[in-house]
Amino acid sequence: MKTCLVVDDSKVIRKVARHILETLDFEVAEAGDGQEALEHCQATPPDVVLLDWNMPVMSGMEFLRALGQTELPSRPKVVFCTTENGMAHIRAAIDAGADEYVMKPFDRETLENKLQLVGVA
Amino acid sequence: MEISDGAVRILAGMLETRSGQQLGQGRRWRIETELRPLMKARGIETLDGFVDHLVRGGEPHLADIVVDALLNNETFFFRDVAAFDLLEQKGLGRLRHARGETTRRLRIWCAACSTGQEAYSLAMLIADMPRLWDGWTVDILASDVSHSAIDRAREGLYSQLEIQRGLPVRRMLRYFRKEGEQWRIDPAIRRMVRFQAHNLVEQPPLGLFDLILCRNVLLYFSGDVRRLVLGRLAGAIAPDGVLMLGAGETVIGNSDAFVSDYEARGLYRPRLDLSRSGAAGRAA
Numbered sequence: 001m002k003t004c005l006v007v008d009d010s011k012v013i014r015k016v017a018r019h020i021l022e023t024l025d026f027e028v029a030e031a032g033d034g035q036e037a038l039e040h041c042q043a044t045p046p047d048v049v050l051l052d053w054n055m056p057v058m059s060g061m062e063f064l065r066a067l068g069q070t071e072l073p074s075r076p077k078v079v080f081c082t083t084e085n086g087m088a089h090i091r092a093a094i095d096a097g098a099d100e101y102v103m104k105p106f107d108r109e110t111l112e113n114k115l116q117l118v119g120v121a
Numbered sequence: 122m123e124i125s126d127g128a129v130r131i132l133a134g135m136l137e138t139r140s141g142q143q144l145g146q147g148r149r150w151r152i153e154t155e156l157r158p159l160m161k162a163r164g165i166e167t168l169d170g171f172v173d174h175l176v177r178g179g180e181p182h183l184a185d186i187v188v189d190a191l192l193n194n195e196t197f198f199f200r201d202v203a204a205f206d207l208l209e210q211k212g213l214g215r216l217r218h219a220r221g222e223t224t225r226r227l228r229i230w231c232a233a234c235s236t237g238q239e240a241y242s243l244a245m246l247i248a249d250m251p252r253l254w255d256g257w258t259v260d261i262l263a264s265d266v267s268h269s270a271i272d273r274a275r276e277g278l279y280s281q282l283e284i285q286r287g288l289p290v291r292r293m294l295r296y297f298r299k300e301g302e303q304w305r306i307d308p309a310i311r312r313m314v315r316f317q318a319h320n321l322v323e324q325p326p327l328g329l330f331d332l333i334l335c336r337n338v339l340l341y342f343s344g345d346v347r348r349l350v351l352g353r354l355a356g357a358i359a360p361d362g363v364l365m366l367g368a369g370e371t372v373i374g375n376s377d378a379f380v381s382d383y384e385a386r387g388l389y390r391p392r393l394d395l396s397r398s399g400a401a402g403r404a405a
């Protein structure tokens with residue numbers, strides 16, 4: 001079973017994402033901010049991280065940079081999933097190493113398709 | 122809401138005469154959703170009332186508008202990634218090889234293009250590899266029976282939901298610009314595609330095409346119409362041309378005008394003896 005870490009400070013969004021991911025046969029873990037997510041990745045790196053942008057403690061971008069500097073047995077794919085929908089934001093995320101980008105609000109098809117594009121679904 | 126059998130028959134007949142498509146039993150319940158905006162705009166409450174208004178013929182283009190609304194325009198960018206990979210590696214590869222020493226020209230027909238995503242996907246595929254296609258002339262003709270779909274395709278403007286379906290983010294950044302909350306196709310890609318309204322049941326556009334895409338539309342036709350349409354496509358394809366259908370579609374059992382491409386399963390080529398007689402039949 002593929003694993004996905006959902007990183008979002010909104011419990012509601014995490015729940016929605018979890019629901020969709022479970023129907024796609026993912027084993028889902030959750031984190032409420034970048035710091036928590038980083039710790040999770042160090043302990044048990046998932047196949048893919050679904051990553052919000054704006055979060056307290058550590059933002060999505062900070063997490064992405066920190067992830068790049070962390071030694072891990074395997075590097076998870078990173079799919080941003082955020083309301084930030086400007087081209088500058090999207091480009092910055094890709095330049096920082098994100099593999100794909102989902103603009104909220106999203107639906108099941110979009111998420112499934114993006115996970116296919118990064119090769120995990 | 123209730124809809125009488127008579128009204129359904131009228132709508133189904135209209136759809137079939139104008140597009141060759143059948144209104145399956147399963148679609149009946151969707152008619153109302155699809156026609157609701159048209160009814161509302163005219164202040165008509167019931168479907169039967171709307172069909173009554175339609176057959177009275179007071180509005181000149183209403184039948185076209187109704188048929189447009191009943192057609193399923195579902196589409197997205199790079200629909201079936203694996204199929205596009207196959208097309209790129211085998212189909213386009215073979216054509217590049219075949220035309221590379223001669224005309225260096227590729228004529229592509231995207232024959233039920235809906236709102237344009239499929240035709241633009243092809244254009245992006247080619248634009249992605251400028252070196253491979255350097256010095257080539259690539260014409261993409263994209264058509265659909267639905268005028269409203271063609272208008273949208275020409276506009277090349279997509280919502281946030283549409284732009285995210287099928288399109289990898291790097292291609293989105295490369296080939297689209299944000300306009301308000303929507304996304305506009307790059308003018309250079311836009312210029313690679315010519316759009317026109319066309320009904321597959323009728324004579325194909327002039328000339329022979331090296332590649333024809335006819336995807337996710339045959340399934341809505343009856344067996345006879347499917348055979349007719351595939352025959353028409355056979356008359357419009359170059360002898361060494363490539364036909365690409367939708368992921369769940371096949372020519373097998375539908376037409377003997379095409380055969381499976383033994384080098385690329387999932388793509389089809391015209392059966393030579395037959396396709397030429399198709400072309401001759403068309404010229405006559």
Ligand SMILES: C[S@@+](CC[C@H](N)C(=O)[O-])C[C@H]1O[C@@H](n2cnc3c(N)ncnc32)[C@H](O)[C@@H]1O
Pocket residue numbers: 139140141142192193194195196197200232233234235236239264265266267270319320321322335336337338367
């Ligand atoms: C489900 S969409 C598929 C679009 C695209 N080819 C794809 O695979 O994503 C089917 C399209 O076929 C068009 N269509 C239906 N009947 C047609 C006909 N007789 N001639 C041309 N286009 C037709 C519809 O208007 C619709 O846009």
